[in-house]
Amino acid sequence: MKKYITLFLKLFSLSWVGAMQYRTNFMMWLFIDFLWSWMDLIFFMTLINTTHVIGTWNIGQSVVVIGLFRILAIIVWGWLYPSFSKFVHDIREGRLDLLLVKPFETQFAVSVQKFSFSLLSSLFTGTGFIVLGFTILGYTPDIKTLSIFLWMFVVATLLIYSCYFLIVSFALFFERIDNIHHIFPAIYDGSRYPKEIYAGLIQRALTTVFPIALMISVPANTLFGNTQHIPIVTVHVMTILFLILGRLVWKQGLKKYSSASS
Amino acid sequence: MKILRQFSAFASIVWQNTLAYRSENIVWLFIETIPIVIQLSLWNSLNVLGKIDEKTVHYMTLYYVVGLFIARLTGSHYEEWLIEHIRDGTISGNLIKPFSYKLFVFANEMVWRISGLSYTIPILLLLLPLFYSALGSFSISLSSLLLFSIILVFAFIQRFFVSWLISVSAFWLEESSVFVHFKWMLEGLVGGQWLPISFYPKIFQSIVVYTPFYTWYSLPIGIALKTVSPFEITRGVLVSMFWTITLYVLSNILWKKAMKKYSASGG
Numbered sequence: 001m002k003k004y005i006t007l008f009l010k011l012f013s014l015s016w017v018g019a020m021q022y023r024t025n026f027m028m029w030l031f032i033d034f035l036w037s038w039m040d041l042i043f044f045m046t047l048i049n050t051t052h053v054i055g056t057w058n059i060g061q062s063v064v065v066i067g068l069f070r071i072l073a074i075i076v077w078g079w080l081y082p083s084f085s086k087f088v089h090d091i092r093e094g095r096l097d098l099l100l101v102k103p104f105e106t107q108f109a110v111s112v113q114k115f116s117f118s119l120l121s122s123l124f125t126g127t128g129f130i131v132l133g134f135t136i137l138g139y140t141p142d143i144k145t146l147s148i149f150l151w152m153f154v155v156a157t158l159l160i161y162s163c164y165f166l167i168v169s170f171a172l173f174f175e176r177i178d179n180i181h182h183i184f185p186a187i188y189d190g191s192r193y194p195k196e197i198y199a200g201l202i203q204r205a206l207t208t209v210f211p212i213a214l215m216i217s218v219p220a221n222t223l224f225g226n227t228q229h230i231p232i233v234t235v236h237v238m239t240i241l242f243l244i245l246g247r248l249v250w251k252q253g254l255k256k257y258s259s260a261s262s
Numbered sequence: 263m264k265i266l267r268q269f270s271a272f273a274s275i276v277w278q279n280t281l282a283y284r285s286e287n288i289v290w291l292f293i294e295t296i297p298i299v300i301q302l303s304l305w306n307s308l309n310v311l312g313k314i315d316e317k318t319v320h321y322m323t324l325y326y327v328v329g330l331f332i333a334r335l336t337g338s339h340y341e342e343w344l345i346e347h348i349r350d351g352t353i354s355g356n357l358i359k360p361f362s363y364k365l366f367v368f369a370n371e372m373v374w375r376i377s378g379l380s381y382t383i384p385i386l387l388l389l390l391p392l393f394y395s396a397l398g399s400f401s402i403s404l405s406s407l408l409l410f411s412i413i414l415v416f417a418f419i420q421r422f423f424v425s426w427l428i429s430v431s432a433f434w435l436e437e438s439s440v441f442v443h444f445k446w447m448l449e450g451l452v453g454g455q456w457l458p459i460s461f462y463p464k465i466f467q468s469i470v471v472y473t474p475f476y477t478w479y480s481l482p483i484g485i486a487l488k489t490v491s492p493f494e495i496t497r498g499v500l501v502s503m504f505w506t507i508t509l510y511v512l513s514n515i516l517w518k519k520a521m522k523k524y525s526a527s528g529g
Contacts (some may be wrong), residue, residue, distance in 0.1 A: 055307055174285055
């Protein structure tokens with residue numbers, strides 16, 4: 001365990017050093033991320049000005065959700081996207097072998113190989129949006145609500161990781177599929193809407209087969225004081241299932257994988 | 263004549279590539295379809311809740327379906343690899359060959375778009391239950407279809423040149439890929455890819471109609487759904503022609519300057 005913590009810290013600090021080497025570049029990406037946060041807010045505010053609600057959420061709740069969406073975007077774009085896009089490129093260029101022969105658990109090595117810090121501005125804009133949302137709602141969550149929310153935030157992070165990892169693991173089965181790492185971020189955009197907007201089969205698919213409709217809405221609902229057991233338990237079960245499924249696909253993929261270079 | 267021969271040779275090679283790497287094409291289609299499914303679900307749910315009427319939900323449904331069609335047919339996604347080729351110097355090999363590199367990239371993009379369309383039609387059929395009821399309110403005359411097609415040709419050429427400008431800036435700038443994000447934001451917000459521009463304040467609408475982004479989405483969708491007046495169409499066509507010529511000239515100037523500046527060594 002200590003070995004993995006050390007490796008994680010080393011890779012994390014290497015990414016930080018890499019980011020600080022090109023500070024202008026780093027600042028530009030911070031600014032881009034800041035703009036994306038505002039684009040999300042402008043889009044939602046324009047939409048809700050016309051529709052007054054989004055599913056079961058009112059304007060204040062929607063702003064809180066956008067804040068949460070931005071904070072969880074740090075996980076998607078700041079951690080998983082850089083690591084998994086490198087993984088996909090490594091497959092194409094035959095560099096994955098170098099990683100596979102190293103004395104580390106391969107899933108771990110692939111998952112934490114690169115980080116991007118340009119998403120840091122989302123931490124501030126996201127928090128700001130959450131505060132703004134609660135100000136509109138005129139409500140402050142109590143300690144118990146916050147504790148449940150924090151736990152659900154951790155579970156949602158694991159669910160995001162497991163879904164993303166499962167998708168990119170399929171890259172091992174294809175000769176060339178360079179854009180597979182773009183799928184999850186595209187799907188992730190759908191998580192900022194309440195599951196109630198999806199009808200029938202789509203809702204069932206997005207809460208079970210591919211549970212993006214639960215990733216943000218369930219933690220957000222706990223923040224609004226809605227702590228119904230069924231959605232909370234569902235998120236836990238889905239997280240465990242997807243972690244197992246991702247692992248199985250990864251193992252099978254490695255068996256099938258033949259290097260592009262050797 | 264020589265250019266046409268070269269173009270068809272490039273197109274034939276790229277066509278084989280699109281068939282060989284069809285899984286990538288399917289992934290792009292999937293990625294572009296997801297936001298449509300989300301938007302259609304959202305507007306249908308608002309109709310069920312009684313927040314918007316049937317007419318609005320049909321309009322919004324057709325808006326996003328036509329938008330998907332336009333995105334698939336006119337989008338340019340080559341900046342990422344071209345910037346990488348410029349940065350790591352692998353572009354050098356192509357520059358010494360006896361053909362126009364720009365023509366090669368243009369043929370590449372065009373063929374990928376056409377092949378992408380062949381995947382779009384089956385997926386639209388698959389999504390048909392989501393927009394079937396809205397189809398009843400859709401009709402397009404032959405003249406509108408012709409105008410719609412011409413605007414799309416202009417849109418494709420403009421988007422190609424914008425991507426070219428972004429990519430070529432990599433000869434000078436370390437991280438020109440940030441401009442790709444600006445392009446996406448402007449396409450989404452100003453172009454009307456996320457929401458119809460009629461949702462935004464009047465002052466904003468009066469400015470965006472003079473940008474190229476407006477002619478990429480809002481204008482062709484407006485023509486297809488008959489929401490733009492003859493005056494707006496005429497103005498849109500003129501704006502589109504102006505931007506096509508301007509972007510063509512700018513991309514040529516920048517490319518020539520880049521070629522003068524560029525130097526490479528090694529093999």
